[in-house]
Amino acid sequence: MANSTAPxxxxxxxxxxxxxxxxxxxxxxxxxxxxxDDLQQYARVLVVGAGGLGCELLKDLALxxxxxxxxIDMDRIEVTNLNRQFLFRLEDVGKPKAxxxxxxxxxxxxxxxxxxxxxxxxDKDIEFYNDFNIIALGLDSIEARSYINAVACSFLEYDSxxxxxxxxxxxxxxxxxxxxxxxxxxxxxGVTPCFECTIWLFPPQVKFPLCTLAETPRTAAHCIEYAHxxxxxxxxxxxxxxxxxxxxxxxxxxxxxxxxxxxxIPGVTYSLTQGVVKNIxxxxxxxxxxISAACALETLKIVSGCSKTLSNYLTYNGVEGLHTEVTEFxxxxxxLGCGPGVLVDQLDTSVTLQNFIDMLEEHPKLLLSxxxxxxxxxxxxxxxxxxxxxxxxxxxxxxxxxxxxxxxxDTLHASGTINKDNKKTSGLRKLRVVFKGIDVVTDMxxxxxxxxx
Amino acid sequence: xxxxxxKGHGGVLPSTREEKRQFKELLKSRMIAMDEDNYKExxxxxxxxxxxxxxxxxxxxxxxxxxxxxxxxxxxxxVMMAALKEFIVNEGCGEAPLEGSxxxxxxxxxxxxxxxxxxxxxxxxxxxxxxQRVENILKKIGRDPNSISKATIKSFCKNARKLKVCRYRxxxxxxxxxxxxxxxxxxxxxxxxxxxxxxxxxxxxDRYAANFNSFPGQFDxxxxxxxxxxxxxxxxxxxxxxxxxxxxxxxxxxxxxxxxAAELHSVAAFVGGIASQEVIKLITKQFVPMCGTYIFNGIDxxxxxxxLQVQAAxx
Numbered sequence: 153m154a155n156s157t158a159p160x161x162x163x164x165x166x167x168x169x170x171x172x173x174x175x176x177x178x179x180x181x182x183x184x185x186x187x188x189d190d191l192q193q194y195a196r197v198l199v200v201g202a203g204g205l206g207c208e209l210l211k212d213l214a215l216x217x218x219x220x221x222x223x224i225d226m227d228r229i230e231v232t233n234l235n236r237q238f239l240f241r242l243e244d245v246g247k248p249k250a251x252x253x254x255x256x257x258x259x260x261x262x263x264x265x266x267x268x269x270x271x272x273x274x275d276k277d278i279e280f281y282n283d284f285n286i287i288a289l290g291l292d293s294i295e296a297r298s299y300i301n302a303v304a305c306s307f308l309e310y311d312s313x314x315x316x317x318x319x320x321x322x323x324x325x326x327x328x329x330x331x332x333x334x335x336x337x338x339x340x341x342g343v344t345p346c347f348e349c350t351i352w353l354f355p356p357q358v359k360f361p362l363c364t365l366a367e368t369p370r371t372a373a374h375c376i377e378y379a380h381x382x383x384x385x386x387x388x389x390x391x392x393x394x395x396x397x398x399x400x401x402x403x404x405x406x407x408x409x410x411x412x413x414x415x416x417i418p419g420v421t422y423s424l425t426q427g428v429v430k431n432i433x434x435x436x437x438x439x440x441x442x443i444s445a446a447c448a449l450e451t452l453k454i455v456s457g458c459s460k461t462l463s464n465y466l467t468y469n470g471v472e473g474l475h476t477e478v479t480e481f482x483x484x485x486x487x488l489g490c491g492p493g494v495l496v497d498q499l500d501t502s503v504t505l506q507n508f509i510d511m512l513e514e515h516p517k518l519l520l521s522x523x524x525x526x527x528x529x530x531x532x533x534x535x536x537x538x539x540x541x542x543x544x545x546x547x548x549x550x551x552x553x554x555x556x557x558x559x560x561x562d563t564l565h566a567s568g569t570i571n572k573d574n575k576k577t578s579g580l581r582k583l584r585v586v587f588k589g590i591d592v593v594t595d596m597x598x599x600x601x602x603x604x605x
Numbered sequence: 606x607x608x609x610x611x612k613g614h615g616g617v618l619p620s621t622r623e624e625k626r627q628f629k630e631l632l633k634s635r636m637i638a639m640d641e642d643n644y645k646e647x648x649x650x651x652x653x654x655x656x657x658x659x660x661x662x663x664x665x666x667x668x669x670x671x672x673x674x675x676x677x678x679x680x681x682x683x684v685m686m687a688a689l690k691e692f693i694v695n696e697g698c699g700e701a702p703l704e705g706s707x708x709x710x711x712x713x714x715x716x717x718x719x720x721x722x723x724x725x726x727x728x729x730x731x732x733x734x735x736x737q738r739v740e741n742i743l744k745k746i747g748r749d750p751n752s753i754s755k756a757t758i759k760s761f762c763k764n765a766r767k768l769k770v771c772r773y774r775x776x777x778x779x780x781x782x783x784x785x786x787x788x789x790x791x792x793x794x795x796x797x798x799x800x801x802x803x804x805x806x807x808x809x810x811d812r813y814a815a816n817f818n819s820f821p822g823q824f825d826x827x828x829x830x831x832x833x834x835x836x837x838x839x840x841x842x843x844x845x846x847x848x849x850x851x852x853x854x855x856x857x858x859x860x861x862x863x864x865x866a867a868e869l870h871s872v873a874a875f876v877g878g879i880a881s882q883e884v885i886k887l888i889t890k891q892f893v894p895m896c897g898t899y900i901f902n903g904i905d906x907x908x909x910x911x912x913l914q915v916q917a918a919x920x
Contacts, residue, residue, distance in 0.1 A: 164867075165867035165868050165869060166867070166869065168822070168863065168864060168865045168867040169863070169864075169867065169869070172825075172863050172865075173863075174859065174860055174863045175856045175859055175860065176856055176860050176904055208874070211874075212870060212871050212874055215870035215871075216869070216870055216871055332882075332892070336906075361642075364711075368711075368712065368713050368714050368717075369714060370709055370710075370712065370714055370717040370718070371709050415714050415718075416714075416718055417714075417718070436882070437881075438878045438879075438881045438882035438885065439878070439882070440878075441874055441875075441877065441878035441881070442874075442875055442878035442879060442882070444874070445871045445872070445874035445875035445878060446871075446875060446906065448870075448871040448874075449869070449871040449872065449875070449903055452869075452871065459904050460904050460905055461905075462905060462906045463905060466906045470879075470882050470892075470895075471892055471893070472769075472892070472893040473893050473894070473895040473896055473897075473910065474879065474883075474895040474899055474910055475910070476906070476908050478905065478906050478907050
């Protein structure tokens with residue numbers, strides 16, 4: 153090869169995309185050294201999860217020119233993680249994933265700074281998430297994705313023409329894997345569908361009817377779940393079943409075998425018992441590598457604009473040969489997450505904050521209990537921690553109309569516990585509050601940012 | 606129910622939309638209470654009764670392969686395939702050996718187990734027929750009739766409906782002798798345009814590097830000249846492949862020069878992940894390896910798997 157006269161810079165390859173103009177690029181792409189330097193100095197990316205996808209994401213992002221990364225994960229390292237969460241070693245078992253992952257990547261890539269957060273995603277203030285240019289998700293549950301999605305979408309504001317205001321858009325890149333299958337998607341709140349818009353994509357979780365378990369078992373899984381969910385309580389009343397305790401697992405296995413023999417059902421093995429009880433989905437390192445790489449690539453493209461992006465959902469299947477497909481899903485304009493917000497109207501100006509909070513529990517589209525309320529970043533009432541609760545308690549008796557600056561309508565955010573289908577999950581909802589009987593003013597000079605009609 | 610229907614309709618199962626609807630109504634009419642789960646399941650699963658009989662097109666293609674004319678050098682796979690061919694025509698009455706398992710369904714344990722046993726018995730019977738045919742074929746081609754194990758034949762029978770044959774050729778062959786119809790099909794199909802464009806451009810870049818001792822766009826400055834040279838190289842490559850007159854998007858050619866042989870980590874990680882996955886499948890002999898050339902397109906992720914070889918059977 154010809155002798156390269158270009159300086160041997162770590163950024164040599166990335167520079168080709170950041171410094172050179174192109175035709176297949178993002179809408180606001182401004183090539184130049186400033187872009188590359190800004191990416192290094194100012195761009196902040198949050199990686200949610202430091203497991204199979206998270207480890208790969210941190211590595212990929214660190215090697216893609218980003219220097220300021222944060223990673224959040226509430227788990228500790230287990231032996232079964234080691235086949236794919238390559239930043240961890242045997243001696244790390246028991247330590248927090250986020251801490252070890254950050255340390256290892258920083259050791260390997262000089263110049264990158266990763267701040268680990270060993271806690272639950274709900275433990276962080278909503279405003280914490282607003283400090284990042286983009287959030288990359290490497291999660292393994294619908295609930296967690298739903299939560300982060302709600303947080304990111306809560307920053308979204310619409311202008312008077314019902315268009316999303318660009319500076320309030322918090323992009324997300326979400327990846328998920330299961331064996332040989334995986335997906336990567338780009339979420340630009342207000343533009344592409346958010347997680348809630350496409351929640352129907354998920355098949356319902358498998359739950360066996362109680363009568364099948366109790367009276368007419370037919371498969372090995374039925375026998376196992378009988379032992380796990382019914383027999384355990386009968387024999388160990390009160391003691392909680394711990395799936396990580398091998399003695400407990402062995403007990404369930406033995407009980408399942410006995411039941412299976414009673415009904416003449418084959419197939420109960422210790423391995424199947426573990427799988428059914430723990431709902432284990434096998435994980436492969438290569439699938440995680442592929443999906444994370446796609447997510448990291450999209451993150452780079454979204455933050456820098458150096459190329460057009462995925463629009464907006466990529467599925468991958470490696471079971472039979474290799475199959476990837478891109479689907480362009482469409483936003484749901486009435487979405488609870490990224491839409492303009494759930495309408496709570498016809499509010500009397502005398503309604504107090506306490507009345508309002510109580511109302512939210514019964515509201516059919518919300519079912520939100522123990523709500524904490526914020527208005528344009530200001531805490532109106534916080535249920536926790538005790539210090540904030542005490543500070544904001546006096547607002548409960550004040551009319552909401554007054555607390556919101558006496559405007560005819562505006563947006564609030566409420567976070568609390570959502571009670572749906574007998575399940576309780578943490579949730580955050582955007583509310584469009586409209587007071588009744590207030591004359592709508594078309595004058596442009598309105599204090600407090602009221603909407604114009 | 607299916608039997609009952611067939612009896613009333615000249616021995617034939619529902620096939621038209623109207624007949625399928627009527628069949629579902631028949632099922633519904635037998636429900637005693639509104640919430641009988643087993644009837645609900647039956648209605649939901651009734652499409653299985655309407656499913657076309659016989660073997661699917663993929664399996665048919667393998668059956669028609671000339672490798673089923675076995676000789677002493679034939680592999681175990683093709684010997685069993687030859688037996689399968691005979692089975693389908695004879696004992697199978699157009700169907701492959703029964704797989705034997707049944708999905709879970711609402712039922713008393715006793716009924717379910719009994720049904721399960723019936724299916725398992727038929728599956729076992731089909732297997733025994735296949736085993737006999739395999740032994741006969743082995744004898745005919747001069748091999749030890751017991752040289753293919755019971756376990757192997759059983760596994761073959763269980764997976765008869767999912768059999769696949771993957772054929773590969775040398776990269777040299779692909780370069781020198783590509784399938785012209787496939788190339789033309791891809792170059793004119795909008796869904797494949799980027800992927801196919803990149804395939805041509807990647808090969809053009811190799812040719813460019815051989816000619817000019819550097820990659821297009823490798824150095825800043827002289828970009829316009831590189832773009833023009835890459836375009837010429839790509840056009841001559843297309844001509845050599847027999848695709849005269851077909852063009853590539855200007856945007857892609859420009860982008861290729863913009864890339865300047867850059868290697869981004871995430872792109873490498875993606876392709877490396879795919880490659881390692883295939884290696885694992887080949888080593889462990891599990892799942893189905895990919896067959897074709899996968900072109901990764903990191904711009905809009907509309908990557909494609911291109912089959913660039915002529916699907917001729919090589920005995």
